[in-house]
Amino acid sequence: MSLLYLARPRITFYTRCLRTFTTATLLRTEASTNNLILSRLKDDLKSAMRAKDKPRLNVLRAILAEITNASKTPKPIESDTSLLSLLQKQITASQKAIEEFESAKRQDLVDKEREQVEILQGYEKEIPKLSDEDFNGILEQIKKELEGKEAKFGQAMKALVEKIAGRPVDMGYVTRKIKEAFPSGK
Structure with a gap:
């Protein structure tokens, strides 16, 4: 082996990561009086994972995905007020799906959607509304x-x-x- 090869300095390249990502700001914010349910969703997701509660886990993942998608639009979901409208939209969509599944005689999907509606309505009821x-x-x-x-x-x-x-x-x-x-x- 040549001594020149051993004496050559090793060239290293330092590059910084060019691809970055950000998470929804609401997931990093502390709980305030305005968004109690919103801040609790992530904790409920973790507890559903631990309990292996598949229906609740799927619903929470869907809600958090919608929140993340909305954070990239001009109207992000930052409070329980905007979360209420999201929950109501999802409940309405699930109820329409139930009607379609009933007409198609798919009882398994009807039961799944009804369980999803119950979970969504549970979160909807917890949001304090105007009396x-x-x-x-x-x-x-x-x-x-x-x-x-x-x-x-x-x-x-x-x-x-x-x-x-x-x-x-x-x-x-x-x-x-x-x-x-x-x-x-x-």
């Missing part, structure tokens, strides 16, 4: 404000949404109540 008394008070205020004018559904809905902005509320319930209060045209 009926508070909502009715706000609705009465809007009725008084729009009393002299020819009140229409759209005007009432716009005024109500401005007043309840940032508070978790079932929009289906809101729409029904406004239709009852303002039966005149849309």
Whole structure:
């Protein structure tokens, strides 16, 4: 062996990682009073893994995947208010799937979807919503404000949404109540 080969300095290259990733900011934030359920989802995922609870694990993974996907959009899910709308969408989608599976006579899939709906409704019920008394008070205020004018559904809905902005509320319930209060045209 040659002495030149042994004496040659070894060339090493130091490169930094060019590919980086970020996780959803909400998964790293501390629990606040505004997002109690949101911060608990990750812990529930871990406990479902330990308990080998497949249905709950699948539901939690789906919810966290939706949250991560939403974090890459202009409207990320950062609070329980936005989580409520996500849960309601998933419940509605599961209920439609149940109807389709029943018409196709797939009882195994019906049972699976019903279990998923129960889990989602459990999280939905834990999110504190605007009470009926508070909502009715706000609705009465809007009725008084729009009393002299020819009140229409759209005007009432716009005024109500401005007043309840940032508070978790079932929009289906809101729409029904406004239709009852303002039966005149849309």
